[in-house]
Amino acid sequence: MRHPRFSCGRESSVTIETLLNAFPQETLLVIGAYGALGAAYLVVIPLFLYFWMNRRWTVMGKLERLGIYGLVFLFFPGLILFAPFLNLRLSGQGDV
Secondary structure (H helix, E strand, O other), rough: OOOOHOOOOOOOOOHHHHHHHHOOHHHHHHHHHHHHHHHHHHHHHHHHHHHHHHHHHHHHHHHHHHHHHHHHHHHHHHHHHHHHHOOOOOOOOOOO
């Protein structure tokens, strides 16, 4: 005898509401917090670091450069994600 939950004749539709109601609110808050921290770690802060390094590369002092290198070490996974899409080479003198 088959279980009535797994019957083939009935179509079941899964909506966002049924998925959200399946988990307690605390669990959804924890998942959201992990998502926000992951997005900040992998997207927001690495893009800010790329922007900062592009603007200040030639005028950084010793301590600022040391701090930026520390942040690059800390946020390396996110920087690797964007590395293929960004070009930080300095513009040259034109045609030589």
